[in-house]
Amino acid sequence: MSKAGEAVVLRCPAKLNLFLHVGPPAEAGGRHPVLSAMAAIDLVDDLEAERRDGAGLSLARTWAASAAAPTPLDWPAERDLAWRAAEAFAAEAGTRPDVRLTLSKRIPCGGGLGGGSADAAGVLAAMDRLWPGAVEEAALTGLAAGLGSDVPFALAAIRGRPLALVGGFGEAVQPLPRPPGAGLHAALVFPAFGCPTGSVFAAFDAAPPAGRSDPGKARAAAEAGWRALAALGNALAEPACAVRPALRRVLEALAGAGLDARITGSGSTVFVLAEDAAQAADAARRAGAATGLPAVAVSGWPR
Ligand SMILES: C[C@](O)(CO)[C@H](O)COP(=O)(O)OP(=O)(O)OC[C@H]1O[C@@H](n2ccc(N)nc2=O)[C@H](O)[C@@H]1O
Ligand SMILES: Nc1ncnc2c1ncn2[C@@H]1O[C@H](COP(=O)(O)OP(=O)(O)OP(=O)(O)O)[C@@H](O)[C@H]1O
Structure with a gap:
C-alpha cells in the first residue's frame, strides 16, 4: 500500500550519559570504545516527516519558542544528520528519499546531549513507518551505528527503550534495570x-x-x-x-x-x-x- 502523503510526527529525545567510560582506540587516530549508561530525557526536538513520492528530500530547521539555548543552525542541510539519515535509509531501501522533514529544535547543539543523533534516529524511525518493511531491522540498526555513536541508543529510546548500557562504538545497546524508587x-x-x-x-x-x-x-x-x-x-x-x-x-x-x-x-x-x-x-x-x-x-x- 502506498504511504505517499502520509505524515509521521515524533519526538527525538536528548540523552544524558549518567556515566561514561572510554577505552583506548585500537589504532592511533581511531575511534574509542565506550561504556555508558544512557538515559533519554524530556528535552526533545519535534520531527515531522511527510512522504511525498517524486518530490525529493527537504529539511526545514527552526528553534522552538521554548528553546533555552538557541544558536545559529548554519551548517548546510546536506550535512545535517537528519538529512544524512534520510539518504542512508533510502539508499538501503533502494528508493528515493522523497520525504519532507521539519524539525523544531530544543536540544542545544554541541552540548553532549546528542541532539543531532536524536534527530537522525527520529528520521530513521519515521521513514521505517512511511516505508514499512523496506529496511530490515538489523539493517536499520546498522544504519544508525553508521551515522554516529549516539544514534543507536536514540533509536532504541524512540522505540521504547529509554535507559540502556551502551558499549562498543555505540552500537551495542543493552537494556539496563531501571533504578528503584523515583524516576530520573x-x-x-x-x-x-x-x-x-x-x-x-x-x-x-x-x-x-x-x-x-x-x-x-x-x-x-x-x-x-x-x-x-x-x-x-x-x-x-x-x-x-x-x-x-x-x-x-x-x-x-x-x-x-x-x-x-x-x-x-x-x-x-x-x-x-x-x-x-x-x-x-x-x-x-x-x-x-x-x-x-x-x-x-x-x-x-x-x-
Ligand atoms: C561522547 C559521546 O556523546 C558519548 O555518548 C559519543 O561517543 C560521541 O559520539 P559521536 O557523536 O558519534 O561523535 P562524532 O561527533 O561523530 O565524532 C567526532 C569525533 O570524535 C571522535 N570519537 C567519537 C566517538 C568515539 N566513540 N570515539 C572517538 O574517538 C572521533 O575523532 C570523531 O571524529
Ligand atoms: N540535526 C542536527 N542537530 C544538531 N547538530 C547537528 C545536526 N546535524 C549535524 N549537526 C552538527 O553536529 C554538531 C554537534 O551536534 P550535536 O548537537 O548532536 O552534538 P552533541 O550534543 O555534542 O553530541 P554528542 O553528545 O554526540 O557529542 C553541530 O554543531 C552541527 O555542526
Whole structure:
C-alpha cells in the first residue's frame, strides 16, 4: 500500500550519559570504545516527516519558542544528520528519499546531549513507518551505528527503550534495570560554548586515565540508584575542561552553590541529579543564579 502523503510526527529525545567510560582506540587516530549508561530525557526536538513520492528530500530547521539555548543552525542541510539519515535509509531501501522533514529544535547543539543523533534516529524511525518493511531491522540498526555513536541508543529510546548500557562504538545497546524508587530528575546548565567532540577525545588521548570499564559494576550501580550510576564518573570530564577551561569554572561555581554537578558526554552541558521534579526545579534556579547561565529542570523520557 502506498504511504505517499502520509505524515509521521515524533519526538527525538536528548540523552544524558549518567556515566561514561572510554577505552583506548585500537589504532592511533581511531575511534574509542565506550561504556555508558544512557538515559533519554524530556528535552526533545519535534520531527515531522511527510512522504511525498517524486518530490525529493527537504529539511526545514527552526528553534522552538521554548528553546533555552538557541544558536545559529548554519551548517548546510546536506550535512545535517537528519538529512544524512534520510539518504542512508533510502539508499538501503533502494528508493528515493522523497520525504519532507521539519524539525523544531530544543536540544542545544554541541552540548553532549546528542541532539543531532536524536534527530537522525527520529528520521530513521519515521521513514521505517512511511516505508514499512523496506529496511530490515538489523539493517536499520546498522544504519544508525553508521551515522554516529549516539544514534543507536536514540533509536532504541524512540522505540521504547529509554535507559540502556551502551558499549562498543555505540552500537551495542543493552537494556539496563531501571533504578528503584523515583524516576530520573535533574537540572541542566547550558554554558555559552559547545565542546567539539573530536578535540575532547584527542585531549583524552593526551592523558588517558587508568582503570577499566566493567559492565557488571554498571548493572549493580543501576540496581542501587541514579546517583550510584553517576558516581561511576565521566572519563571525558577532565578532557572537556582541558579543551574549554571555562567549563571548570562553571563546575566550580556550581560546587560553591552546594550543587554536585557532572558533565554529560563530551560536554559542555552540566547536570545535577535531583530526587524529584520540585528539587530539580529548585536546583535549576540555584544553578542559574550561581552561573548566570540558562538552566532547566528535566525528567526521564517518556514521562
Ligand atoms: C561522547 C559521546 O556523546 C558519548 O555518548 C559519543 O561517543 C560521541 O559520539 P559521536 O557523536 O558519534 O561523535 P562524532 O561527533 O561523530 O565524532 C567526532 C569525533 O570524535 C571522535 N570519537 C567519537 C566517538 C568515539 N566513540 N570515539 C572517538 O574517538 C572521533 O575523532 C570523531 O571524529
Ligand atoms: N540535526 C542536527 N542537530 C544538531 N547538530 C547537528 C545536526 N546535524 C549535524 N549537526 C552538527 O553536529 C554538531 C554537534 O551536534 P550535536 O548537537 O548532536 O552534538 P552533541 O550534543 O555534542 O553530541 P554528542 O553528545 O554526540 O557529542 C553541530 O554543531 C552541527 O555542526
